[in-house]
Amino acid sequence: MGRIWAVARKDLLTEGRSKETLNGLLFFAALVLLVFGFALGPDPARLSQAASGVLWVGFILTGMLGLTRAFQAERENECLEGLLLYPGDRGALYLGKLLGNMVFMLALEVAVFPCFAFFYNMALWDALPGLLLTAALGTVGFAAVGTLFAAMTMHLRAREVLFPLLLLPFVVPVLLAAVKATEAFLRGAGRTEAFPWLVLLALFDLVFVTVSLFAFEWVVEE
Amino acid sequence: MARGGSRLMLVLGLAAAAALLVGLYTGLVRAPADAVQGEVQRIMYLHVPTVLVAYLAFTVVFVGSVGYLLTRREGWDILAHASAELGVLFTALTIAAGAIWGKPTWGAWWTWDARITTTAILLLIYLGYLMLRAAVEDQTRGARYAAVVGILGFLDIPIIHKSVEWWRTLHQPSSLARGAIDPVLLFPLWLNITAFALLYAFLLAQRMELGRLEAELTRRRLEE
Numbered sequence: 161m162g163r164i165w166a167v168a169r170k171d172l173l174t175e176g177r178s179k180e181t182l183n184g185l186l187f188f189a190a191l192v193l194l195v196f197g198f199a200l201g202p203d204p205a206r207l208s209q210a211a212s213g214v215l216w217v218g219f220i221l222t223g224m225l226g227l228t229r230a231f232q233a234e235r236e237n238e239c240l241e242g243l244l245l246y247p248g249d250r251g252a253l254y255l256g257k258l259l260g261n262m263v264f265m266l267a268l269e270v271a272v273f274p275c276f277a278f279f280y281n282m283a284l285w286d287a288l289p290g291l292l293l294t295a296a297l298g299t300v301g302f303a304a305v306g307t308l309f310a311a312m313t314m315h316l317r318a319r320e321v322l323f324p325l326l327l328l329p330f331v332v333p334v335l336l337a338a339v340k341a342t343e344a345f346l347r348g349a350g351r352t353e354a355f356p357w358l359v360l361l362a363l364f365d366l367v368f369v370t371v372s373l374f375a376f377e378w379v380v381e382e
Numbered sequence: 383m384a385r386g387g388s389r390l391m392l393v394l395g396l397a398a399a400a401a402l403l404v405g406l407y408t409g410l411v412r413a414p415a416d417a418v419q420g421e422v423q424r425i426m427y428l429h430v431p432t433v434l435v436a437y438l439a440f441t442v443v444f445v446g447s448v449g450y451l452l453t454r455r456e457g458w459d460i461l462a463h464a465s466a467e468l469g470v471l472f473t474a475l476t477i478a479a480g481a482i483w484g485k486p487t488w489g490a491w492w493t494w495d496a497r498i499t500t501t502a503i504l505l506l507i508y509l510g511y512l513m514l515r516a517a518v519e520d521q522t523r524g525a526r527y528a529a530v531v532g533i534l535g536f537l538d539i540p541i542i543h544k545s546v547e548w549w550r551t552l553h554q555p556s557s558l559a560r561g562a563i564d565p566v567l568l569f570p571l572w573l574n575i576t577a578f579a580l581l582y583a584f585l586l587a588q589r590m591e592l593g594r595l596e597a598e599l600t601r602r603r604l605e606e
Contacts, residue, residue, distance in 0.1 A: 305534070312527050318517045326514060326531065329506040330538055333545035340549070356548065364541055371537060375530045378451055 163248065167256025171230065172263060181229045185222050185268055190275045192218040197279060204281065211280045212342035216335055218272065219295070220302065223265050224324055227306045230261055231314040240314070244380055254307065254376035258369070261303045269295045282346060290345035290354060297361040298338035301368055305330050308372040312379050337361045391587055398584040401577035409570040416567070425483040427570055431578035433476040433501070439469030439582065440508065440536060447532030450525060456597055459525040462532055464589035466511050468582060473505045496547040503542055507535045521600060 175181055196214040200206055234240040243253055273291070277284045284291065309326050313319040337357040344353035409427030416423030446462030449455070480498060481491040492498070511531045518524035563571065 308530070308534075312530065313514075316517050318513075322510075322514060322517055325506075326510040329503050329510065330534065332503050333538070333541045336545045336549050360541070360545055360548075367537060367541065368534070371534060375534065378526050378530055381526070 163252035164255045164259060167243070167253055168259035168263065171257065171260030174233065175264060181226065182264070182268065185226055186271055188225065189218050189222040189268060189272045192221055193272075193275055193279050207280055208282070211276070211282060212346060213339050214280070215272075215276050215342060216298070216339045219265075219269055219298070219338075220328075220331065220335060222268060222272075223299070223302055223306065224327065226264060226268070227261060227303070227310045228320070228323060230257065230264070230307075231310045235314050240311075240380070250377050250380060251373050253380075254311075254373055257311070258303055258307045258372075261307050262299055265299050265303060266296065269299065287345040287348070291342060294338055294341040294345065294354070294358065294361070297358060297365060298334050301334045301361060301364040302331050304365065304368040304372050308375055308379065311376065333360065333364055337364070391584070391591070394580065394584045394587060398577065398580035401573070401580050405570065405574040405577035409574050413567055413570045419487060422483060422486050425479050426567075427574045429476060429479040429483060430571060431575045432472045432479065434575055435578045435582045436469050436472035436476055436501075436504075438579070439465045439472060439586075440504065440539070442586075443469060443508070443511075443532045444536035447529035447536075450529045451533075456525075457594075459529065460590050460593035460597065461586075462529065463515060464586050464593055466508050466528075466532065467589060468585055470505060470508050470512060472578075472582070473501060473508070477501060477505065494550055496543070496550055499546045499550070500539075500543045503546075504535075504539065507531075507538065511535065521597070 193214060196210070196217070197207065200210055200214075231240075234243075244250065270292075273284060273288075276282060306327055309323060309330075313323045313326070316322060337360045341354040341357040341361070344357070347353075406427070410424050413424070413427075415421050442465040443462045446458045446465060449458035450462060477498070480501075484493065485491050511528055514531060515524050515528045518527055
Protein backbone atom coordinates (compact mmCIF):
# COMPACT_ATOMS: atom_id res chain seq x y z
CA MET A 161 0.00 0.00 0.00
CA GLY A 162 2.79 2.38 0.96
CA ARG A 163 4.63 1.58 -2.26
CA ILE A 164 1.58 2.27 -4.40
CA TRP A 165 1.11 5.63 -2.76
CA ALA A 166 4.83 6.46 -3.08
CA VAL A 167 4.80 5.92 -6.85
CA ALA A 168 1.57 7.86 -7.33
CA ARG A 169 2.81 10.66 -5.07
CA LYS A 170 6.04 10.95 -7.04
CA ASP A 171 4.13 11.37 -10.31
CA LEU A 172 1.62 13.82 -8.90
CA LEU A 173 4.30 15.85 -7.15
CA THR A 174 6.35 16.18 -10.34
CA GLU A 175 3.28 17.27 -12.22
CA GLY A 176 2.09 19.53 -9.42
CA ARG A 177 5.39 21.41 -9.39
CA SER A 178 5.69 22.01 -13.12
CA LYS A 179 1.99 21.88 -14.12
CA GLU A 180 3.11 21.91 -17.72
CA THR A 181 1.13 18.84 -18.79
CA LEU A 182 -1.96 19.77 -16.81
CA ASN A 183 -2.19 23.27 -18.26
CA GLY A 184 -1.50 22.09 -21.78
CA LEU A 185 -4.04 19.31 -21.62
CA LEU A 186 -6.72 21.47 -20.06
CA PHE A 187 -6.32 23.88 -22.94
CA PHE A 188 -6.41 20.96 -25.37
CA ALA A 189 -9.64 19.57 -23.88
CA ALA A 190 -11.34 22.95 -24.10
CA LEU A 191 -10.16 23.17 -27.69
CA VAL A 192 -11.71 19.79 -28.52
CA LEU A 193 -15.06 21.00 -27.17
CA LEU A 194 -14.76 24.14 -29.26
CA VAL A 195 -13.68 22.35 -32.43
CA PHE A 196 -16.62 19.96 -32.21
CA GLY A 197 -18.84 22.98 -31.84
CA PHE A 198 -17.52 24.25 -35.18
CA ALA A 199 -17.81 20.83 -36.79
CA LEU A 200 -21.42 20.32 -35.70
CA GLY A 201 -22.62 23.84 -36.30
CA PRO A 202 -24.30 26.27 -33.93
CA ASP A 203 -27.74 24.63 -33.85
CA PRO A 204 -28.44 24.27 -30.09
CA ALA A 205 -30.65 21.20 -30.47
CA ARG A 206 -28.00 19.31 -32.40
CA LEU A 207 -25.25 20.41 -30.02
CA SER A 208 -27.10 19.25 -26.94
CA GLN A 209 -27.84 15.92 -28.63
CA ALA A 210 -24.19 15.33 -29.39
CA ALA A 211 -22.89 16.89 -26.18
CA SER A 212 -22.16 13.81 -24.08
CA GLY A 213 -20.38 12.12 -26.98
CA VAL A 214 -18.25 15.22 -27.55
CA LEU A 215 -17.42 15.40 -23.85
CA TRP A 216 -16.17 11.80 -23.77
CA VAL A 217 -14.23 12.02 -27.00
CA GLY A 218 -12.56 15.00 -25.38
CA PHE A 219 -11.80 13.03 -22.22
CA ILE A 220 -10.39 10.10 -24.15
CA LEU A 221 -8.21 12.13 -26.50
CA THR A 222 -6.88 14.18 -23.60
CA GLY A 223 -6.40 11.09 -21.47
CA MET A 224 -4.39 9.45 -24.21
CA LEU A 225 -2.05 12.40 -24.45
CA GLY A 226 -1.72 12.42 -20.67
CA LEU A 227 -0.83 8.74 -20.53
CA THR A 228 1.86 9.16 -23.15
CA ARG A 229 3.31 12.01 -21.10
CA ALA A 230 3.20 9.97 -17.89
CA PHE A 231 5.64 7.46 -19.32
CA GLN A 232 7.77 9.95 -21.19
CA ALA A 233 9.42 11.04 -17.97
CA GLU A 234 10.10 7.43 -17.03
CA ARG A 235 11.68 6.77 -20.41
CA GLU A 236 13.84 9.84 -20.79
CA ASN A 237 15.97 9.24 -17.74
CA GLU A 238 15.43 5.48 -17.60
CA CYS A 239 13.54 6.03 -14.39
CA LEU A 240 11.38 2.97 -14.91
CA GLU A 241 14.48 0.76 -14.90
CA GLY A 242 15.42 2.35 -11.61
CA LEU A 243 11.98 1.74 -10.15
CA LEU A 244 12.07 -1.86 -11.31
CA LEU A 245 15.33 -2.43 -9.45
CA TYR A 246 13.57 -2.04 -6.13
CA PRO A 247 12.92 -5.46 -4.63
CA GLY A 248 9.40 -6.68 -4.09
CA ASP A 249 6.12 -6.68 -5.92
CA ARG A 250 5.96 -5.00 -9.32
CA GLY A 251 2.17 -4.94 -9.09
CA ALA A 252 2.54 -2.05 -6.65
CA LEU A 253 4.40 -0.13 -9.35
CA TYR A 254 1.53 -0.66 -11.77
CA LEU A 255 -1.10 0.33 -9.24
CA GLY A 256 0.93 3.39 -8.31
CA LYS A 257 1.21 4.53 -11.92
CA LEU A 258 -2.48 3.79 -12.39
CA LEU A 259 -3.45 5.78 -9.33
CA GLY A 260 -1.32 8.72 -10.42
CA ASN A 261 -2.82 8.67 -13.93
CA MET A 262 -6.34 8.37 -12.56
CA VAL A 263 -6.02 11.28 -10.16
CA PHE A 264 -4.48 13.37 -12.92
CA MET A 265 -7.22 12.53 -15.41
CA LEU A 266 -9.99 13.08 -12.88
CA ALA A 267 -8.59 16.47 -11.96
CA LEU A 268 -8.62 17.37 -15.65
CA GLU A 269 -12.17 16.12 -16.12
CA VAL A 270 -13.46 18.07 -13.15
CA ALA A 271 -11.87 21.16 -14.63
CA VAL A 272 -13.38 20.47 -18.06
CA PHE A 273 -16.96 20.23 -16.77
CA PRO A 274 -17.36 24.02 -16.36
CA CYS A 275 -16.04 24.57 -19.90
CA PHE A 276 -18.52 22.00 -21.12
CA ALA A 277 -21.41 23.64 -19.30
CA PHE A 278 -20.30 26.98 -20.72
CA PHE A 279 -19.89 26.07 -24.40
CA TYR A 280 -22.76 23.61 -24.64
CA ASN A 281 -25.16 25.52 -22.47
CA MET A 282 -25.77 22.70 -20.03
CA ALA A 283 -27.24 22.97 -16.57
CA LEU A 284 -24.85 20.63 -14.81
CA TRP A 285 -25.55 21.29 -11.18
CA ASP A 286 -28.35 18.77 -10.60
CA ALA A 287 -26.70 16.10 -12.68
CA LEU A 288 -23.26 16.60 -11.18
CA PRO A 289 -23.12 13.64 -8.74
CA GLY A 290 -24.13 11.25 -11.51
CA LEU A 291 -21.71 12.80 -13.98
CA LEU A 292 -18.84 12.58 -11.52
CA LEU A 293 -19.64 8.95 -10.76
CA THR A 294 -19.68 8.15 -14.48
CA ALA A 295 -16.43 10.03 -15.00
CA ALA A 296 -14.78 8.18 -12.12
CA LEU A 297 -15.88 4.73 -13.30
CA GLY A 298 -14.98 5.47 -16.91
CA THR A 299 -11.59 6.86 -15.96
CA VAL A 300 -10.64 3.78 -13.92
CA GLY A 301 -11.24 1.43 -16.86
CA PHE A 302 -9.63 3.71 -19.42
CA ALA A 303 -6.57 4.32 -17.27
CA ALA A 304 -6.24 0.61 -16.37
CA VAL A 305 -5.77 -0.49 -19.97
CA GLY A 306 -4.05 2.76 -20.92
CA THR A 307 -1.38 2.52 -18.23
CA LEU A 308 -0.56 -1.05 -19.25
CA PHE A 309 -0.35 -0.24 -22.95
CA ALA A 310 1.62 2.94 -22.34
CA ALA A 311 4.18 0.90 -20.41
CA MET A 312 4.25 -1.60 -23.23
CA THR A 313 4.76 0.88 -26.05
CA MET A 314 7.04 3.35 -24.26
CA HIS A 315 10.24 1.89 -25.73
CA LEU A 316 8.96 1.49 -29.27
CA ARG A 317 9.88 3.89 -32.00
CA ALA A 318 6.36 3.90 -33.43
CA ARG A 319 4.75 4.52 -30.01
CA GLU A 320 2.86 7.68 -31.00
CA VAL A 321 0.96 5.69 -33.60
CA LEU A 322 0.80 2.31 -31.93
CA PHE A 323 -0.42 3.44 -28.53
CA PRO A 324 -3.74 4.95 -29.67
CA LEU A 325 -4.13 2.20 -32.23
CA LEU A 326 -3.95 -0.47 -29.54
CA LEU A 327 -5.87 1.40 -26.89
CA LEU A 328 -8.88 2.82 -28.72
CA PRO A 329 -10.54 -0.43 -29.84
CA PHE A 330 -10.11 -1.84 -26.32
CA VAL A 331 -11.92 1.03 -24.64
CA VAL A 332 -14.93 1.11 -26.97
CA PRO A 333 -17.15 -0.32 -24.18
CA VAL A 334 -15.97 2.46 -21.83
CA LEU A 335 -16.78 5.11 -24.40
CA LEU A 336 -20.23 3.68 -25.20
CA ALA A 337 -21.23 3.13 -21.59
CA ALA A 338 -19.91 6.47 -20.37
CA VAL A 339 -21.59 8.40 -23.19
CA LYS A 340 -24.92 6.67 -22.59
CA ALA A 341 -24.78 7.17 -18.83
CA THR A 342 -23.77 10.82 -19.20
CA GLU A 343 -26.61 11.38 -21.65
CA ALA A 344 -29.11 9.84 -19.22
CA PHE A 345 -27.87 11.98 -16.32
CA LEU A 346 -28.01 15.15 -18.44
CA ARG A 347 -31.60 14.37 -19.40
CA GLY A 348 -32.42 13.89 -15.73
CA ALA A 349 -33.27 10.23 -16.28
CA GLY A 350 -30.05 9.01 -14.71
CA ARG A 351 -31.45 7.02 -11.83
CA THR A 352 -33.16 4.45 -14.01
CA GLU A 353 -31.45 4.59 -17.40
CA ALA A 354 -27.83 5.03 -16.43
CA PHE A 355 -27.76 2.10 -14.04
CA PRO A 356 -27.02 -0.78 -16.46
CA TRP A 357 -24.29 1.29 -18.11
CA LEU A 358 -22.68 2.02 -14.76
CA VAL A 359 -22.73 -1.68 -13.96
CA LEU A 360 -21.04 -2.38 -17.28
CA LEU A 361 -18.37 0.23 -16.51
CA ALA A 362 -17.78 -1.26 -13.07
CA LEU A 363 -17.45 -4.72 -14.60
CA PHE A 364 -14.96 -3.44 -17.18
CA ASP A 365 -12.97 -1.76 -14.39
CA LEU A 366 -12.91 -4.90 -12.28
CA VAL A 367 -11.81 -7.16 -15.15
CA PHE A 368 -9.15 -4.88 -16.56
CA VAL A 369 -7.59 -3.64 -13.33
CA THR A 370 -7.17 -7.28 -12.23
CA VAL A 371 -5.87 -8.61 -15.53
CA SER A 372 -3.59 -5.64 -16.17
CA LEU A 373 -2.11 -6.05 -12.72
CA PHE A 374 -0.96 -9.56 -13.65
CA ALA A 375 -0.04 -8.58 -17.19
CA PHE A 376 2.19 -5.73 -16.02
CA GLU A 377 4.64 -8.23 -14.54
CA TRP A 378 4.97 -9.85 -17.96
CA VAL A 379 5.37 -6.52 -19.68
CA VAL A 380 8.21 -5.19 -17.57
CA GLU A 381 10.17 -8.39 -16.95
CA GLU A 382 13.60 -8.63 -18.58
CA MET B 383 9.98 -34.32 -38.80
CA ALA B 384 9.98 -32.38 -42.04
CA ARG B 385 8.97 -35.48 -44.05
CA GLY B 386 6.07 -36.50 -41.82
CA GLY B 387 5.10 -32.84 -41.48
CA SER B 388 4.96 -32.26 -45.21
CA ARG B 389 2.92 -35.41 -45.78
CA LEU B 390 0.39 -34.33 -43.18
CA MET B 391 0.35 -30.90 -44.79
CA LEU B 392 -0.34 -32.44 -48.19
CA VAL B 393 -3.23 -34.49 -46.84
CA LEU B 394 -4.63 -31.49 -45.01
CA GLY B 395 -4.28 -29.29 -48.10
CA LEU B 396 -5.99 -31.80 -50.38
CA ALA B 397 -8.77 -32.37 -47.87
CA ALA B 398 -9.34 -28.61 -47.54
CA ALA B 399 -9.37 -28.11 -51.32
CA ALA B 400 -11.77 -31.02 -51.89
CA ALA B 401 -14.10 -29.94 -49.09
CA LEU B 402 -14.14 -26.35 -50.37
CA LEU B 403 -14.93 -27.47 -53.91
CA VAL B 404 -17.76 -29.73 -52.78
CA GLY B 405 -19.00 -27.24 -50.20
CA LEU B 406 -19.06 -24.23 -52.51
CA TYR B 407 -20.59 -26.25 -55.36
CA THR B 408 -23.34 -27.52 -53.07
CA GLY B 409 -23.94 -24.13 -51.54
CA LEU B 410 -23.66 -21.89 -54.58
CA VAL B 411 -25.09 -24.18 -57.27
CA ARG B 412 -26.98 -27.17 -55.92
CA ALA B 413 -28.82 -25.79 -52.90
CA PRO B 414 -32.19 -24.16 -53.65
CA ALA B 415 -32.35 -20.37 -53.55
CA ASP B 416 -33.87 -18.83 -50.44
CA ALA B 417 -37.62 -18.36 -50.54
CA VAL B 418 -37.51 -14.75 -49.36
CA GLN B 419 -34.05 -13.39 -50.15
CA GLY B 420 -33.41 -15.29 -53.37
CA GLU B 421 -29.92 -15.85 -54.76
CA VAL B 422 -28.23 -13.29 -52.53
CA GLN B 423 -28.82 -15.53 -49.52
CA ARG B 424 -26.10 -17.87 -50.85
CA ILE B 425 -23.52 -15.53 -49.35
CA MET B 426 -24.47 -17.18 -46.06
CA TYR B 427 -22.42 -20.21 -47.14
CA LEU B 428 -19.35 -17.98 -47.08
CA HIS B 429 -20.28 -15.47 -44.39
CA VAL B 430 -21.17 -17.87 -41.57
CA PRO B 431 -18.18 -20.23 -42.01
CA THR B 432 -15.66 -17.36 -42.17
CA VAL B 433 -16.99 -15.72 -39.03
CA LEU B 434 -17.02 -19.01 -37.11
CA VAL B 435 -13.46 -19.73 -38.22
CA ALA B 436 -12.43 -16.21 -37.20
CA TYR B 437 -13.82 -16.77 -33.70
CA LEU B 438 -12.00 -20.11 -33.58
CA ALA B 439 -8.80 -18.38 -34.66
CA PHE B 440 -9.01 -15.74 -31.92
CA THR B 441 -9.72 -18.44 -29.34
CA VAL B 442 -6.56 -20.20 -30.51
CA VAL B 443 -4.67 -16.89 -30.13
CA PHE B 444 -5.87 -16.74 -26.52
CA VAL B 445 -4.85 -20.35 -25.85
CA GLY B 446 -1.46 -19.82 -27.50
CA SER B 447 -0.89 -16.60 -25.53
CA VAL B 448 -1.69 -18.22 -22.18
CA GLY B 449 0.43 -21.22 -23.13
CA TYR B 450 3.36 -18.99 -24.03
CA LEU B 451 3.26 -16.93 -20.85
CA LEU B 452 3.05 -20.05 -18.69
CA THR B 453 5.65 -22.23 -20.43
CA ARG B 454 7.75 -19.73 -22.42
CA ARG B 455 8.00 -22.20 -25.28
CA GLU B 456 8.41 -20.58 -28.66
CA GLY B 457 5.92 -22.98 -30.25
CA TRP B 458 2.98 -21.42 -28.38
CA ASP B 459 3.97 -17.99 -29.59
CA ILE B 460 4.27 -19.16 -33.18
CA LEU B 461 0.81 -20.72 -32.88
CA ALA B 462 -0.72 -17.52 -31.50
CA HIS B 463 0.92 -15.33 -34.12
CA ALA B 464 -0.11 -17.57 -37.02
CA SER B 465 -3.67 -17.81 -35.75
CA ALA B 466 -3.92 -14.03 -35.27
CA GLU B 467 -3.00 -13.45 -38.91
CA LEU B 468 -5.61 -15.93 -40.06
CA GLY B 469 -8.18 -14.48 -37.69
CA VAL B 470 -7.65 -11.04 -39.21
CA LEU B 471 -7.92 -12.51 -42.69
CA PHE B 472 -11.17 -14.35 -41.97
CA THR B 473 -12.68 -11.41 -40.09
CA ALA B 474 -11.95 -9.15 -43.06
CA LEU B 475 -13.58 -11.71 -45.38
CA THR B 476 -16.60 -11.87 -43.09
CA ILE B 477 -17.05 -8.12 -43.13
CA ALA B 478 -16.58 -7.96 -46.90
CA ALA B 479 -19.08 -10.75 -47.55
CA GLY B 480 -21.51 -9.19 -45.08
CA ALA B 481 -21.28 -5.83 -46.83
CA ILE B 482 -21.92 -7.40 -50.22
CA TRP B 483 -24.98 -9.11 -48.76
CA GLY B 484 -26.09 -6.01 -46.88
CA LYS B 485 -26.19 -3.72 -49.92
CA PRO B 486 -29.05 -5.49 -51.75
CA THR B 487 -30.79 -6.68 -48.55
CA TRP B 488 -30.64 -3.73 -46.20
CA GLY B 489 -29.79 -1.13 -48.82
CA ALA B 490 -26.45 -0.18 -47.26
CA TRP B 491 -22.91 -1.59 -47.24
CA TRP B 492 -22.51 -0.79 -43.61
CA THR B 493 -24.92 -0.42 -40.71
CA TRP B 494 -24.17 0.34 -37.09
CA ASP B 495 -25.56 -2.94 -35.94
CA ALA B 496 -24.31 -4.66 -32.80
CA ARG B 497 -22.64 -7.68 -34.29
CA ILE B 498 -21.19 -5.93 -37.32
CA THR B 499 -19.70 -3.26 -35.10
CA THR B 500 -18.31 -5.84 -32.67
CA THR B 501 -16.68 -7.69 -35.56
CA ALA B 502 -15.11 -4.48 -36.85
CA ILE B 503 -13.69 -3.71 -33.39
CA LEU B 504 -12.31 -7.24 -33.21
CA LEU B 505 -10.57 -6.69 -36.52
CA LEU B 506 -9.01 -3.49 -35.16
CA ILE B 507 -7.85 -5.15 -31.93
CA TYR B 508 -6.07 -7.95 -33.75
CA LEU B 509 -4.66 -5.61 -36.39
CA GLY B 510 -3.16 -3.76 -33.43
CA TYR B 511 -1.80 -7.07 -32.19
CA LEU B 512 -0.06 -7.69 -35.49
CA MET B 513 1.28 -4.14 -35.75
CA LEU B 514 2.65 -4.36 -32.22
CA ARG B 515 4.45 -7.58 -33.10
CA ALA B 516 5.95 -5.99 -36.17
CA ALA B 517 7.09 -2.95 -34.20
CA VAL B 518 8.97 -4.75 -31.43
CA GLU B 519 12.44 -5.72 -32.57
CA ASP B 520 13.36 -8.03 -29.71
CA GLN B 521 11.71 -11.41 -30.39
CA THR B 522 10.98 -12.59 -26.86
CA ARG B 523 9.79 -9.18 -25.80
CA GLY B 524 7.52 -9.03 -28.84
CA ALA B 525 6.15 -12.44 -27.97
CA ARG B 526 5.40 -11.37 -24.41
CA TYR B 527 3.70 -8.12 -25.43
CA ALA B 528 1.67 -9.88 -28.08
CA ALA B 529 0.58 -12.55 -25.61
CA VAL B 530 -0.64 -9.85 -23.22
CA VAL B 531 -2.67 -8.21 -25.99
CA GLY B 532 -3.94 -11.62 -27.10
CA ILE B 533 -5.28 -12.36 -23.63
CA LEU B 534 -6.72 -8.90 -22.95
CA GLY B 535 -8.33 -8.77 -26.37
CA PHE B 536 -10.07 -12.07 -25.87
CA LEU B 537 -11.41 -11.01 -22.47
CA ASP B 538 -12.63 -7.77 -23.99
CA ILE B 539 -14.77 -9.50 -26.63
CA PRO B 540 -17.78 -10.36 -24.42
CA ILE B 541 -17.76 -6.88 -22.86
CA ILE B 542 -17.58 -5.17 -26.23
CA HIS B 543 -20.33 -7.42 -27.51
CA LYS B 544 -22.62 -6.70 -24.57
CA SER B 545 -22.06 -2.96 -24.72
CA VAL B 546 -22.61 -2.72 -28.46
CA GLU B 547 -25.67 -4.95 -28.21
CA TRP B 548 -27.31 -2.65 -25.69
CA TRP B 549 -26.30 0.25 -27.80
CA ARG B 550 -27.93 -0.97 -30.98
CA THR B 551 -29.33 -4.05 -32.61
CA LEU B 552 -30.49 -4.67 -36.15
CA HIS B 553 -28.68 -7.84 -37.19
CA GLN B 554 -30.79 -10.95 -37.25
CA PRO B 555 -29.93 -13.21 -34.30
CA SER B 556 -27.86 -16.23 -35.23
CA SER B 557 -30.13 -18.46 -37.35
CA LEU B 558 -27.77 -21.34 -36.72
CA ALA B 559 -28.19 -21.11 -32.95
CA ARG B 560 -31.97 -20.65 -33.19
CA GLY B 561 -32.39 -23.69 -35.41
CA ALA B 562 -34.27 -21.53 -37.91
CA ILE B 563 -32.64 -22.93 -41.03
CA ASP B 564 -34.33 -25.49 -43.24
CA PRO B 565 -32.37 -28.77 -43.42
CA VAL B 566 -32.06 -28.35 -47.20
CA LEU B 567 -29.98 -25.22 -46.58
CA LEU B 568 -28.43 -26.46 -43.36
CA PHE B 569 -26.54 -29.35 -44.90
CA PRO B 570 -24.53 -27.23 -47.36
CA LEU B 571 -23.89 -24.74 -44.56
CA TRP B 572 -22.31 -27.35 -42.33
CA LEU B 573 -20.38 -28.68 -45.29
CA ASN B 574 -18.92 -25.23 -45.84
CA ILE B 575 -18.18 -24.73 -42.16
CA THR B 576 -16.19 -27.97 -42.22
CA ALA B 577 -14.44 -26.91 -45.42
CA PHE B 578 -13.41 -23.54 -44.01
CA ALA B 579 -12.27 -25.15 -40.77
CA LEU B 580 -10.04 -27.46 -42.81
CA LEU B 581 -8.76 -24.49 -44.79
CA TYR B 582 -7.95 -22.74 -41.52
CA ALA B 583 -6.12 -25.82 -40.20
CA PHE B 584 -4.11 -26.08 -43.42
CA LEU B 585 -3.17 -22.39 -43.51
CA LEU B 586 -2.34 -22.48 -39.80
CA ALA B 587 0.00 -25.42 -40.28
CA GLN B 588 1.66 -23.65 -43.21
CA ARG B 589 2.02 -20.37 -41.33
CA MET B 590 3.41 -22.12 -38.25
CA GLU B 591 5.99 -23.95 -40.35
CA LEU B 592 6.98 -20.57 -41.79
CA GLY B 593 7.14 -19.12 -38.27
CA ARG B 594 9.44 -21.93 -37.15
CA LEU B 595 11.73 -21.35 -40.14
CA GLU B 596 11.81 -17.62 -39.45
CA ALA B 597 12.76 -18.23 -35.82
CA GLU B 598 15.45 -20.68 -36.92
CA LEU B 599 16.82 -18.15 -39.39
CA THR B 600 17.03 -15.45 -36.74
CA ARG B 601 18.80 -17.85 -34.40
CA ARG B 602 21.42 -18.81 -37.01
CA ARG B 603 22.02 -15.18 -37.90
CA LEU B 604 22.64 -14.39 -34.27
CA GLU B 605 25.06 -17.28 -33.94
CA GLU B 606 27.23 -16.09 -36.82
